[in-house]
Amino acid sequence: MSFDATYKEKKLKSVGTRPLRPDGVDKVTGRARYGADFNMPGQLVARVLRSPHAHARIMRIDVSRAVALKGVKAVITAADLPDLTNGNAALYAILDNCMARTKAFYDGHAVAAVAAIDAKVAREALKLIEVEYDVLPHVVDVDAAMAPDAPLLDENLFTQGIDPAPTTPSNVGNRSEFGHGDVESGFAKADVIVERSYKTEQTHQGYIEPHACVASCNVDGTAEMWVCTQGHFVYRQTCADLLGLEVSKLRVTSSEIGGGFGGKTHVWAEPLALALSRKAGRPVKLVMSREEVFRASGPTSQTSIDVKIGATKDGKITAALATLRYSSGPYADSWAETGAMTSFACYDLENVKTVGFEVIVNRPKVAAYRAPSAPMAAFAVESAIDELAHKIGMDSVELRIKNAASEGSRSSYGPIYGPIGIGPTLEAARTHPHMSAPLGKNQGRGMACGFWFNFGGQTCTDLNISADGTVTLAVGTVDVGGSRASLSLIAAEELGISYDDVKAVIADTSTLGYNDMTDGSRGTFSSSMATISAARNAIVTMRERAALMWDIPVEDVAWEEGHAKAVGASYDNRAPLSVKDIAAEAGNTGGPIAGHSELVADGAGVSFGTHICDVEVDPETGATRVIRYTVIQDAGKAVHPAYVEGQYQGGAAQGIGWALNEEYVYGADGRLQNPGFLDYRIPVCSDLPMIDTQILEIPNPNHPYGVRGVGETSIVPPLAAVANAVSDAVGVRMVHVPVSPPRILAALNAKAKG
Amino acid sequence: MRYERPGTIEDAVAMLAQASGRSFVLAGGTDLLVRMKSDDFDADLVVDIKAIPGMDEIAETADGFAIGAAVSCAELAENSALVSAWPGVVEAANLIGSTQIQSRCTMTGNLCNASPAADSVPALVAADARVRVIGPNGTRTISAQNIPVGPGKTSLEKGDIIDAILLARPQPRSGDAYLRFIPRTEMDIAVVGVAVNLTLGADGSVQTARVALGAVAPSVILSEEAARTLIGTKLEAAALGALEAACSAASIPIDDKRGTVAFRKQVAGVLARRAARIAYERAGGK
């Protein structure tokens, strides 16, 4: 059915209000069922054996003693997961990451798994598995991995995207390039040039809920999985591909989710749980420990980035160049490419060039993390812009305003922008009271901008109207940030009913058509579009039913404010029919009333944000406290403003943690030193000030209500905003994130020495 | 694994002494229970001492305080006599973890866990605390400083249980203080910790000093060189500078996930200077 998604301004009743969240009571009373809260009769407990080595060839695995242990029902190795990937390198990487096939590529790489009657037996069984390793030289650092003499992870990896193609293998999987104009001539026109190298350390999404699932394979070829995921349809597809199952015979139900931030868009141990269940013939529950989550799931890239920016004395940027090196774990991926695309997206540049290198290292396979790859690029670029402003002697907001992209600008990654929010967020920052708040001793202020694409994608939604006129909405995008509330508001708005009369649920993969996962800030954008379409389809039906009830032509029935109204002078005396009136008669007018929708949500509007940060640094210890923080971001339309503010604050909080303390620390042996929340330091509540937010609404022309994705952009500016503030406070340019106390103190000592 | 909750210290000692496998005393459990979840840890016997009468009491004696081994760190802060006598010890114990952790954990557990970064230990050592140990061969009193001998290792022998930490009644014109460095505001492990305990003469100059450093060596350091820099001074700039240098020099830390050698040495000096000032003011110095 054709659906007109263009934005139309209209007065809204439900959208834009702040009702209570529908999942709130369950969550605060402990009734919400997360991944580990599901159990099946006869279920076994799975545990995974992981490599203690950063890089080692697996010479031999002997599982016989584990198999013989009483209570062990299945033991699997890579041999139980035959390669069905058919030359698909990305799928092969997932397979190999789930269970090492020939080599263990990082500390924590799975090499075998067991299913046993309880956790104690499973743990005992792991100790009985003998693995003979040939330990190889390893490399964990992105720059070291690019050195000519670096240990090679893959002797058959020849960098793509280079002409002529290299004849020797390296740890660089791919080179990508974006931009336009001629940077050399642009630099020639510059009065001032800033050129620096930056580094960011690897961080984890830090979701509080570890990966967990229950898998059950039946002898008839059907299977079920209950799992904590951001995309159960995608998990279904990937698991079916890896295990050779028919997609429709694998039913996946997503649990409530305790955070994902991109880390639950990839499968980790789920295929192992299915393989164990298949072998054991019983349901298998697999819950990763916190240590396993850190060692073997989802970190972001470690990066090394060079930036060069030139400008005239009056602050017009004449050329911008960035070289970005992103680690991707042991398998080549496209993280640097994304970084290269986003680097200069905030600016309207005549001459711009970005080059990305995908670097493989002996660390876990990199996963998406909230606006993946953009925060690091923004850190480097926004630090350089800050320095440029200082060098020119211009206010850093003014400098950015002068160069900001606007409608019609050609973005550095290609497309021409429509209406966008970078200019307005900067204008809002200029006049924000935060900008003029007085700073005390040892305090500093920084600001930075950020960009994220946002995605749309495949979406399918069912809207069912019950006999009492209340509505259930079944969506297929997992609710990771409050989308059930937002989608209920949207349905209420379209149908003209109360928010309380709508109940949204996440349908499983067998009860709804395919949905892409909740990533790319697409959940509310795409599912609201499908919800609007489904509601409008239901309205078509309700008009038909009203026409039947009134026995008049359907053309004479209009839909206004939640009611069918008979139009035309002859029907004047008919009272409008509400949704409840029509629903009550449904059994007599043609049966249940529903609206369905399937669509590809195109035109997700790009999103921009500007952050301002004040810090206080103890110059004797390098301890940093964030004392004031403001997020200004374009939401297109804030459907549920409290949730939008929550997204702004959450992204800022994660970014502040990344900027100040979070990092993967590896020992000389290539083993992760801090796989736990004690030493992987995410901010605790008392570390953060109240994060102030300002929502701008520049409607997305491609959505009926103007909605843009809001979930990710907020993590893009903080690294630079915090680092710029610290640099301002201590008078030294901080170029290595996290700007932890030892790094700050070392920089201050170096400055004191001159 | 066997869990026991004896009602007398004698029973507890006997159980531990007779145990064949790996046996542990359980106080608050904030170290032990966490370790027990790890795959590389096995316990055969756990003896919970919290049901033994008197273990959860702070007794004030003629000599000072006897803090039962099951007294939670939160309870220390509720004892006003102890707070005014040993503010540095109490503030150290109340930096451990968070409110939830403090209402479970004990100073004895902190001491016996023998972590180089334990927060209450430098404060106990600066306060010259002793511990009463009850073992198969009777009762003995030893210096708290001698309990931890290296990371995770104590001088206690099979069957030994500490039943109380003993703190003397403080001298007139004395004060103690503890400061630690963590990158966050709470729920973190000390990167450096420094405790200072001073006694002043009638003229306000320092008569005795004890300076203890945590997290900068395999176990707590009581630095006599550092203490000497303060004796006879009123914490003038030169004295504080000397203290800072002495503490940095006395520190022999490692590079690890929590901090670097250079950082720890430097910050040990900074914190010593700051803690000394607080202790001096608490002792009545101006």
Ligand SMILES: Cc1cc2nc3c(=O)[nH]c(=O)nc-3n(C[C@H](O)[C@H](O)[C@H](O)COP(=O)(O)OP(=O)(O)OC[C@H]3O[C@@H](n4cnc5c(N)ncnc54)[C@H](O)[C@@H]3O)c2cc1C
């Ligand atoms: C989240 C969290 C945060 C923490 N933060 C800090 C912190 O900031 N600073 C810090 O120093 N520590 C911290 N810790 C560690 C821990 O809380 C402390 O070391 C605490 O003081 C231990 O006391 P407990 O009573 O819980 O010890 P337990 O866990 O009961 O015991 C610890 C060890 O001491 C032995 N033991 C206990 N009592 C006796 C006794 N009477 N005689 C002989 N042996 C005994 C036990 O067998 C065990 O080996 C933290 C722990 C957690 C979980």
